[in-house]
Amino acid sequence: MMGEILVFVEHDQGQLSPSAGEALTAARELGERLSQKTAAVLVGQAAEGLGTMCAEYGVQLAYCLTSPVLSDYGPETWGQAIVELANQCSPSVILSVGTDRGNEVLAQVAARLGAPFAANSTVVQRGDAWEITRVQWGGSLLEDIVVDSELLIASYNHHSIEPAFFPGDNEIEVRTVGVELDPTLGRTVIRDRVTLTEGVTLSTASVVVSGGRGVGSADGFAQLEELADLLGGRVGCSRAVTNNGWRSHADQVGQTGTRIAPEIYIACGISGAIQHWVGAMASKNILAINTDREANMVTKAGYAVIADLHEVIPAVIEEVKRRRS
Amino acid sequence: MRVLVCVKRVPAPGSRINISPDQLNVDTAHLGFTTSPHEECALEEAAQIIEQHGGTVTVLTAGPTEAEEQLRYAASVGGTDFVLIPNNSGGDWDPERTANAITQAINKLEAEDGQFDLIMFGNESADAGGFQVGVRVAVALDRPIVNGIKGIEINDRVFTARREVDTGVEVYQLEAPAVLGVREGINLPRYPTMKGRLASKKAEIAIAPIEVHAGGQNKVRLHRPEERVTETNVLGESAAAAARVVDLLDELGVL
Numbered sequence: 001m002m003g004e005i006l007v008f009v010e011h012d013q014g015q016l017s018p019s020a021g022e023a024l025t026a027a028r029e030l031g032e033r034l035s036q037k038t039a040a041v042l043v044g045q046a047a048e049g050l051g052t053m054c055a056e057y058g059v060q061l062a063y064c065l066t067s068p069v070l071s072d073y074g075p076e077t078w079g080q081a082i083v084e085l086a087n088q089c090s091p092s093v094i095l096s097v098g099t100d101r102g103n104e105v106l107a108q109v110a111a112r113l114g115a116p117f118a119a120n121s122t123v124v125q126r127g128d129a130w131e132i133t134r135v136q137w138g139g140s141l142l143e144d145i146v147v148d149s150e151l152l153i154a155s156y157n158h159h160s161i162e163p164a165f166f167p168g169d170n171e172i173e174v175r176t177v178g179v180e181l182d183p184t185l186g187r188t189v190i191r192d193r194v195t196l197t198e199g200v201t202l203s204t205a206s207v208v209v210s211g212g213r214g215v216g217s218a219d220g221f222a223q224l225e226e227l228a229d230l231l232g233g234r235v236g237c238s239r240a241v242t243n244n245g246w247r248s249h250a251d252q253v254g255q256t257g258t259r260i261a262p263e264i265y266i267a268c269g270i271s272g273a274i275q276h277w278v279g280a281m282a283s284k285n286i287l288a289i290n291t292d293r294e295a296n297m298v299t300k301a302g303y304a305v306i307a308d309l310h311e312v313i314p315a316v317i318e319e320v321k322r323r324r325s
Numbered sequence: 326m327r328v329l330v331c332v333k334r335v336p337a338p339g340s341r342i343n344i345s346p347d348q349l350n351v352d353t354a355h356l357g358f359t360t361s362p363h364e365e366c367a368l369e370e371a372a373q374i375i376e377q378h379g380g381t382v383t384v385l386t387a388g389p390t391e392a393e394e395q396l397r398y399a400a401s402v403g404g405t406d407f408v409l410i411p412n413n414s415g416g417d418w419d420p421e422r423t424a425n426a427i428t429q430a431i432n433k434l435e436a437e438d439g440q441f442d443l444i445m446f447g448n449e450s451a452d453a454g455g456f457q458v459g460v461r462v463a464v465a466l467d468r469p470i471v472n473g474i475k476g477i478e479i480n481d482r483v484f485t486a487r488r489e490v491d492t493g494v495e496v497y498q499l500e501a502p503a504v505l506g507v508r509e510g511i512n513l514p515r516y517p518t519m520k521g522r523l524a525s526k527k528a529e530i531a532i533a534p535i536e537v538h539a540g541g542q543n544k545v546r547l548h549r550p551e552e553r554v555t556e557t558n559v560l561g562e563s564a565a566a567a568a569r570v571v572d573l574l575d576e577l578g579v580l
Contacts, residue, residue: 144548232579312567312570
């Protein structure tokens with residue numbers, strides 16, 4: 001008899017993370033497929049009120065783990081808290097979404113339990129053993145693996161699950177579980193926060209206007225900024241741009257930067273090297289503006305304008321303003 | 326300050342990554358190799374730390390004999406000591422095995438020359454992207470670790486580490502001995518100087534063979550994701566396309 005499926009549901013100071021829907025949807029689907037019970041794991045007292053939101057995705061049980069050292073996020077305290085829960089309920093699977101925290105916390109859990117950890121999976125199946133497909137090279141390649149362990153610890157690749165509410169009158173039981181944690185693990189709890197962006201961010205924006213080498217200079221981004229502002233979006237850039245010091249690395253879209261999934265990605269003067277593409281490929285629509293019709297970004301985009309971005313962007317700005325006036 | 330940086334030799338792919346005939350590895354016949362990007366930044370950070378605070382930067386890698394190339398490169402950009410854990414199996418070790426080997430090597434190095442104040446990893450490797458070796462090593466050594474670090478300040482024996490999140494920055498404070506997973510963007514790595522190139526030629530590389538068992542993750546095969554075949558709709562070839570672009574924005578409901 002296999003144990004239940006635990007899914008780590010992220011929140012920040014009681015605010016449910018945008019990835020939570022992906023995590024809960026993936027876990028419910030796996031639970032149905034394996035005929036296992038699924039339970040959400042919420043860490044810290046701040047998360048106690050989040051159970052009802054988990055219910056919307058059809059999960060019927062949530063554990064809320066509490067302890068004085070779980071006041072704010074810390075990879076070691078959160079990891080050990082989940083280990084304590086796992087020791088009590090012997091799950092068959094521990095899941096998360098492969099965000100920064102999702103991978104960091106499950107790596108802690110796996111290291112502490114001495115179990116394998118399959119990060120950024122796209123397919124999870126149970127045959128004679130756990131058969132997993134996971135991404136390599138940020139998504140350019142896939143790797144099939146067999147995990148030799150009764151307990152599967154895996155994260156789902158971020159943006160590869162479409163969150164889906166579960167229809168009906170969903171009820172959830174929230175069980176508060178006090179866990180005993182060694183206070184020294186509080187050594188990696190967040191000490192301070194600096195808020196730099198209010199509202200829309202690169203990873204949540206529905207419009208991202210991004211520039212590459214073709215923008216030509218740091219000043220060249222002013223037009224992209226203006227268009228992004230008009231559309232309530234954010235400016236992104238390629239690795240060539242940050243390497244040239246034109247933009248902060250915080251704006252970089254790609255394997256070593258931010259992975260985005262906007263409604264539309266407007267890629268200006270970006271050639272579309274693999275490392276950039278994997279950060280942008282989850283976009284629902286892509287518009288490439290480039291003088292080179294053969295550029296990788298153009299051939300992969302659903303829409304393109306083959307012209308100089310410094311002529312096209314001002315014209316688009318004017319047209320947006322004209323239609324709104 | 327005694328700093329250790331763990332690096333990985335990875336292929337430097339162009340616009341397409343090909344798979345070897347046995348489907349177990351990337352076909353590297355026509356590819357160069359490099360240091361995984363996050364780790365290159367970790368190395369730069371370490372070089373800057375000892376420039377300010379004095380000390381040594383030991384660079385450690387687990388890989389084939391050819392990974393000596395990455396250690397020599399490290400010597401040209403600020404590394405002072407170099408250790409290679411040989412893995413000539415023809416492919417990567419699984420993450421548990423890699424972490425186990427690195428942990429044993431660190432224990433040995435520390436027994437000989439004293440504890441490392443700071444151990445740095447890249448946030449994840451560019452190729453396998455397992456997101457766990459640094460965490461496993463830190464847990465095995467019972468040292469604090471935070472990943473995704475894009476800023477480090479040192480005050481006495483306390484590392485103040487900054488992690489960028491979507492809306493701003495999280496600040497962590499770790500006491501030495503500590504472990505940090507570093508991200509690209511923490512700095513812009515330097516290019517080797519002439520003096521660096523000479524140091525690279527002279528660098529002595531210690532070989533540290535380590536016996537480790539395989540972990541629980543077994544690779545079956547690599548394959549390519551189904552490629553989205555996209556028919557590109559060209560909206561125009563001049564600024565006159567602006568009207569069609571705005572039509573599209575309107576259709577998508579983002580206008």
